[in-house]
Amino acid sequence: MKLHGYFRSSAAYRVRIALNLKGLTAEHLPHHLRKGEQIAPDYLALNPQGLVPTLEDDGAVLTQSLAIVEWLDDTHPNPPLLPKDPLRRAKVRAFALAIACDIHPVQNLKVLARLRQLGLPEEKVTEWAAWANREGLSACEALIKREKGPFCFGGAPTIADLCLVPQLANARRFGVDVSAFFRLLEAEAAAKQMKAFTDAAPDRQPDAE
Numbered sequence: 001m002k003l004h005g006y007f008r009s010s011a012a013y014r015v016r017i018a019l020n021l022k023g024l025t026a027e028h029l030p031h032h033l034r035k036g037e038q039i040a041p042d043y044l045a046l047n048p049q050g051l052v053p054t055l056e057d058d059g060a061v062l063t064q065s066l067a068i069v070e071w072l073d074d075t076h077p078n079p080p081l082l083p084k085d086p087l088r089r090a091k092v093r094a095f096a097l098a099i100a101c102d103i104h105p106v107q108n109l110k111v112l113a114r115l116r117q118l119g120l121p122e123e124k125v126t127e128w129a130a131w132a133n134r135e136g137l138s139a140c141e142a143l144i145k146r147e148k149g150p151f152c153f154g155g156a157p158t159i160a161d162l163c164l165v166p167q168l169a170n171a172r173r174f175g176v177d178v179s180a181f182f183r184l185l186e187a188e189a190a191a192k193q194m195k196a197f198t199d200a201a202p203d204r205q206p207d208a209e
Contacts, residue, residue, distance in 0.1 A: 010166035020196035103136030
């Protein structure tokens with residue numbers, strides 16, 4: 001199994017956590033996003049979007065972090081990362097998608113680079129990224145405010161936590177004060193008690209700068 005990623009990519013971070021929770025090992029192949037290595041012809045032949053992560057396993061090529069995580073959950077069901085109950089499953093997915101589809105894409109490297117190309121000063125670019133994180137995480141806080149913890153949805157991590165922990169790291173990197181997100185921080189604290197999460201952290205990766 002091979003995982004193409006980048007130490008600071010929150011999408012790759014999600015997959016690293018999932019692999020660790022499942023007790024799976026993968027060869028980590030870094031692609032430096034700031035140097036444009038993800039748009040090299042050989043990598044585009046593997047992943048036409050020019051994004052990370054990409055997972056290779058026995059000839060299969062999988063892209064998009066949540067699709068990869070759900071495939072890992074289907075093929076290696078223990079521990080489960082999605083509830084069996086359809087309603088609970090939908091709620092967990094909704095939270096994960098709120099981060100993966102509505103927060104992360106509008107503050108990622110590609111969008112920020114485009115804002116710079118359009119002439120926005122660096123201060124405004126950072127403000128944009130901080131705003132996207134602040135607004136999105138505020139909604140996420142409301143989504144799980146009444147959910148029992150310590151994780152996002154109960155006593156064990158789900159794909160919601162796999163998305164939350166990397167996104168909180170992004171928010172802090174852009175200077176967002178996350179102290180008001182009590183429920184999100186509770187889930188993060190529970191996750192960081194687990195080796196699967198700490199070993200997946202950006203600063204623990206071989207390509208960390």
